Amino acid sequence: QVQLQQWGAGLLKPSETLSLTCAVYGGSFSGYYWSWIRQPPGKGLEWIGEINHSGSTNFNPSLMSRVTISVDTPKNQFSLKLSSVTAADTAVYYCARTIQVWSHTSYYYYMDFWGKGTTVTVSS
Amino acid sequence: DIQMTQSPSFLSASVGDRVTITCRASQTISHCLNWYQQKPGKAPRLLIYAASSLQSGVPSRFSGSGSGTDFTLTISSLQPDDFATYYCQQTYNSPRTFGQGTKLE
Numbered sequence: 001q002v003q004l005q006q007w008g009a010g011l012l013k014p015s016e017t018l019s020l021t022c023a024v025y026g027g028s029f030s031g032y033y034w035s036w037i038r039q040p041p042g043k044g045l046e047w048i049g050e051i052n053h054s055g056s057t058n059f060n061p062s063l064m065s066r067v068t069i070s071v072d073t074p075k076n077q078f079s080l081k082l083s084s085v086t087a088a089d090t091a092v093y094y095c096a097r098t099i100q101v102w103s104h105t106s107y108y109y110y111m112d113f114w115g116k117g118t119t120v121t122v123s124s
Numbered sequence: 125d126i127q128m129t130q131s132p133s134f135l136s137a138s139v140g141d142r143v144t145i146t147c148r149a150s151q152t153i154s155h156c157l158n159w160y161q162q163k164p165g166k167a168p169r170l171l172i173y174a175a176s177s178l179q180s181g182v183p184s185r186f187s188g189s190g191s192g193t194d195f196t197l198t199i200s201s202l203q204p205d206d207f208a209t210y211y212c213q214q215t216y217n218s219p220r221t222f223g224q225g226t227k228l229e
Contacts (some may be wrong), residue, residue, distance in 0.1 A: 045160075045168065045222040049168075058203055060219040061125075099189055103174065108156040109215035110173035112191055 002027040004115035006095045008080075012122045018082040022095030022115055029053055033098035036069065036080045036109055038091040046091075050098055051078055067070040085122045092117040126150050126214050130223035137228060143199040145226045147212035152192045156216035159188055159197045162225075163208045171210075172197065202228075 008020035016105060022034070036048040049059035051069045059067050068081040096111040127150035137143050147157065155175040160168035164186040170179045172188035175195055199206055212223040 002184075043224045045162075045213075047220040047222065049214075058218045062219070071153075096167075099173075101174070103155070106154055106156065106216065108154075108174050109220065110158045110170060110178065111168075112170050112173075114167035114169075 002097060002113045003114055004095050004097065006118050008093075008118055008120070010121060012085050012120065014086050014122060015084055016122075018085050018089065018093075018120055018122075019079070020093055020095070020120075021077055021079045024078075025104040026078040027097075028115075029073055033100055033109065034069075034071065034078040035096045035098045037094045037096060037111075038043055038089075038093045039094070039117075040088075048062075048080065048082075048093075052100075077084055082114055083112070087122050088124050090120065092119050094118075125219055126153060126217050126221055128212055128214055128221050128223040128224050130210075130212055133224060133226060135226055135228050137202050139202055141202045141204050143206075143228065145197045145212075145228075147190075147191045147195045147197070147223050149195075149214055149216075150203055153214045153216035155191045156214055157188070157190065157195045158213045158215065159186075160211045160213065161206075161208045168211065173225065193226055 003025045006022040030053040033050045033052045035050040044123040051057045066083045071078045094117045097113040129148045157175045159172040162168040176188045187198045209225045209227045
């Protein structure tokens with residue numbers, strides 16, 4: 001059974017850099033995309049970005065200037081860094097495995113395994 | 125960005141009811157639509173991918189349909205464990221946007 005275990009600092013001050021890591025257990029690391037999603041308190045889900053095992057990335061344009069997603073394939077881990085955080089970045093951050101499938105004329109994607117989430121609070 | 129609009133935002137239902145949640149995309153997304161279930165304090169759970177494919181381990185009372193811009197999630201007979209918030213997500217384009225959620229209560 002695939003498991004995603006995530007960790008990182010939970011309390012940040014404004015202007016600091018958020019740093020989270022997600023480790024993948026129980027399955028192949030190659031052949032998938034690996035995603036980050038966040039959820040502000042009481043709100044919906046926001047897709048942050050994704051990376052595959054070879055380092056190819058896609059980002060949400062609204063966060064692109066501040067986001068770095070990296071991968072450490074030998075360790076089956078991937079990481080998120082978000083710079084210059086503000087209170088608006090306070091959220092639960094999730095990592096997830098993303099499957100990419102080619103179907104006729106386009107790819108489609110879906111996130112089948114998720115980490116438990118890390119609560120990140122930005123406060124002075 | 126492709127905007128995803130779910131309706132209704134809140135839905136009151138009873139055990140045994142047939143429930144339908146709708147998701148509309150601001151432009152055509154083919155069949156690139158997923159449905160997730162989320163309970164308080166938990167990570168989302170994949171229910172349906174590619175508009176109508178049931179994820180392994182998900183009860184058959186859940187079904188999805190639609191293509192293009194209009195999609196539905198149906199629960200054929202609501203069970204106590206189904207009271208949760210449901211999100212649709214398009215993956216036709218990046219960013220892979222979510223609907224605002226439908227809280228089933």
